Amino acid sequence: YKWFDDGELNASYNCLDRHVEAGNGARVAVIFEADDGTVTRVTYADLLARVSRFANALKKRGIGKGDRVVIYIPMSIEGIVAMQACARIGATHSVVFGGFSAKSLNERLVDV
Structure with a gap:
């Protein structure tokens, strides 16, 4: 079974643009x-601009x-921006919990 064979999707476009x-x-x-x-409220236009x-900063790097x-x-608006920005440029992201010890963080980074 095949569905949308060779199709492309940009989740950031679907979420914002x-x-x-x-x-x-x-x-x-x-x-x-x-x-x-x-409480912070962010509009679609503002979120799109931030993303x-x-x-663009990721691409420049x-x-x-x-x-x-x-x-x-x-957990923050900036985290959402980072995830959406990765999706926008086609990069795979992995969110790592900020409460991990240095050892646990290292183990997860090695896997990425």
């Missing part, structure tokens, strides 16, 4: 509540399609 292109850029895409209770900036990126960051 298509909403902005449909005129929904001002709508809230993400509501994030930090540990201290601070695009970070994706030579990271691209097929490369692997480890994301070591607390």
Whole structure:
């Protein structure tokens, strides 16, 4: 059985661009509540701009399609931006929990 053989998909486009292109850029895409209770709302347009900036920064560092990126960051809007930026340029990302010991972190990085 084959489905969408040789097809391509950009998850970042589906999550962000298509909403902005449909005129929904001002709508809230993400509501994030930090540990201290601070609530941040980010629109599709703002999130797309942040993701695009970070994706371009990754590309300037030579990271691209097929490369692997480890994301070591607390749960935050920035974490979402990093994951979406990787998807946007075709890089595979792996999120590593910030509470790991140095030994546990090293074991996970070796696997990537």
